[in-house]
Amino acid sequence: MPKLTPSSTSVISMTVIMEGYDVTLLGSFYGYPMFRQKYGEYLDEENGYQISSTWQQRFNCLAAVANIVGALMNGWATARWGHRKVLIASLFWLAAFIFVVFFAPNIEVMLVGQTLCNVPWGVFATTGPSYAAEVTPLAIRGYLTGEYPLGLAA
Numbered sequence: 001m002p003k004l005t006p007s008s009t010s011v012i013s014m015t016v017i018m019e020g021y022d023v024t025l026l027g028s029f030y031g032y033p034m035f036r037q038k039y040g041e042y043l044d045e046e047n048g049y050q051i052s053s054t055w056q057q058r059f060n061c062l063a064a065v066a067n068i069v070g071a072l073m074n075g076w077a078t079a080r081w082g083h084r085k086v087l088i089a090s091l092f093w094l095a096a097f098i099f100v101v102f103f104a105p106n107i108e109v110m111l112v113g114q115t116l117c118n119v120p121w122g123v124f125a126t127t128g129p130s131y132a133a134e135v136t137p138l139a140i141r142g143y144l145t146g147e148y149p150l151g152l153a154a
Contacts, residue, residue, distance in 0.1 A: 012083075012087065012127065012128055012131055012132070015087070015091075015124040015127065015128055016124055016125060016128050018121075018124065022117070022121060026059060026063075026114060027056075027059075027060075030051050030056060033048075033049070035051075036048070036049040036050055036051055037049045039051060039055075039104075039106065039107040039110060040052075040107075051107075055107055055111075058111055059111060059114060062111065062114070062115045062118070063114060063115065063118045064118075065115075066115045066116070066117075066118030066119050066121075066122065067118050067119075067121055067122035067125065068122060069119055069122060070090075070118065070119040070120060070121060070122020070123045070124075070125075070126075071122040071123070071125060071126045072122075073119070073122070073123065074086060074090075074122065074123040074126045074127060075126070077089075077123075078127070078130070083127060083130075083131045083134075086123065086127065087123070087124075087127055087131075090119075090120035090123040090124065090127075091120070093116075093119065093120045094117055094120040094121070097113055097116040097117045098113075098117060100112065100113030100116065100117075101113035101114055101117060129145050132144040132145045133145050
C-alpha cells in the first residue's frame with residue numbers, strides 16, 4: 001500500500017464539502033416552480049403547486065436519521081475494513097443512488113433516494129477528521145483536522 005501524504009489526507013477531508021453542500025441542496029429546490037409542479041400538489045389558483053409541509057418534514061427527518069446511520073456504520077466498517085475501503089464504497093454508494101434522486105418520477109421515490117444518499121454523507125462527515133487525526137504527523141494534525149469545519153461551511 002502506498003504511503004499517504006498530508007495532501008492526500010486533505011483531499012479525503014474535502015468529501016465533507018460535498019456533504020455540506022448536498023445536504024442543504026434539496027431544501028432550496030422547494031421554491032423552484034418546476035420542482036413544485038413535478039413533485040407538489042395543486043392547492044388553488046393563488047398558490048399553485050406546493051410541496052406540503054408533511055413532505056418537507058419527511059425529507060428533513062429522514063435525512064438526519066440516515067446521516068446518523070451512516071456515521072454509526074462508519075465507525076464499525078472502518079474498524080473492520082479501513083478508511084480507504086469504506087470511503088471508496090461510500091463514494092460508489094452515493095454515485096449509484098444519485099441516479100435514483102435524479103430520475104425520481106414522484107416524491108416518494110425522491111424521498112427514498114435522498115434517504116439512501118444521506119447514508120454515505122454521514123460516512124463523509126465522520127471519515128475525514130478521524131482519518132486525518134490517525135495518519136498525519138503531530139506537527140500538522142491540528143491544521144488538517146481544523147479544515148473539517150471549513151468544509152462544512154463551504
